[in-house]
Amino acid sequence: MLTKFKFLITTKNRQKDLVFTLNEMSDILNRCDVDCTIIDDGSTDNTYNIVKEKFPLLDIQRNEISNGYIYCRNKMLNETDAEFAISLDDDAHFISKNSLELIEKHFNNNPSCGLIAFRIFWSLEETNCITTNDTTHQVKSFVGCGHAWRTKAWKSIPNYPEWYEFYGEESFASMQLFKKKWKVDYNPEILIQHRVDLKNRAKQKKDFSFRYRRSLRAGWYNIFLFYPKKKITYYFAYSILMQFKKIVKGNFKVIKPFFFAFLDLIKSFPTILKNRNKFTEEEFDSYKKLSEPKIYWKPQK
Structure with a gap:
């Protein structure tokens, strides 16, 4: 059984x-x-x-x-x-x-x-x-x-x-x-x-850099793997812009993981192209309407 x-x-x-x-x-x-x-x-x-x-x-x-x-x-x-x-x-x-x-x-x-x-x-x-x-x-x-x-x-x-x-x-x-x-x-x-x-995890500089780099590049991987061609440029450019805004505001600790995440993306491009499974325009529109994942829950006070 x-x-x-x-x-x-x-x-x-x-x-x-x-x-x-x-x-x-x-x-x-x-x-x-x-x-x-x-x-x-x-x-x-x-x-x-x-x-x-x-x-x-x-x-x-x-x-x-x-x-x-x-x-x-x-x-x-x-x-x-x-x-x-x-x-x-x-x-x-x-x-x-x-x-x-x-x-x-x-x-x-x-x-x-x-x-x-x-x-x-x-x-x-x-x-x-x-x-x-x-x-x-x-x-x-x-x-x-x-x-x-x-x-x-x-x-x-x-x-x-x-x-x-x-x-x-x-x-x-x-x-x-x-x-x-x-x-x-x-x-x-x-x-x-x-x-x-x-709170302790956020204070660990080495841990932050590691996680930020992995998180950022994974988001880019998924954009190039799944998004329709017409949507890729907008969402990728928007992500890049958000990183520059953080740097301009003085959040300099994102510079190093941002740079290495970008290099990771370039190195992974042949693998991305090989595994691309793009949404149709209709699929993409339906997917984007879904709720964001529930990551953190806090007890009610």
Whole structure:
């Protein structure tokens, strides 16, 4: 009998975060209709052995040399035979009750939904206030740290592009789903906590430069991969203009990642042309009308 739910987690050198997540999720992971695969992508903090010892029933695989986050996600999604594949970061766990039942119910009631985007609470601290006025609706994209795939939908589109390395692959997949007539739905009933200190991350100069470069170039990749020719010039020029405005206003820390992102775009152009899957004018207009992805949720005070 096929497994109904499969949890997919990629980790690298965050053994404590991963163990915390697995402990928080123990009741769910022990269900008979649930499997879990973890890929240790070249960790040097003894992640593999510790998980093997503490959670012997879980399937943990190891890459001796890091193959990258996107490679691992592709591998796990392509190898699963579960009906629904739930992707979580190693520092994320469910807060909402009966999350799996909510996932199954949504997919069953919405046959054109290929992926469910979860409501995400970003914080190191717990919260007792989890109510929200958000409603379920279709969105342009999703956040990688917490979402659920209808496996049939995943298998109908190309893999995440490994040449993106990090950032933007979710928008790539969402646009591929849209062209295949699958929807990405935001369902706020399903709540996870992503245990990240956003303020501290913003203060880390090296981390900012890395993330800004990846985010900027991924947006450009997606413009050249999917947008109709008539729209490319406008949206690319607008993005460039926004970067110059930031610099003129004194935000000089964007200069270096902007420059390297532009070089990345030039280097990737042959790959972009090879993989271009442009929207028709009608598809583009429909896609642009969709709501933006729900990335951050804050409890009501």
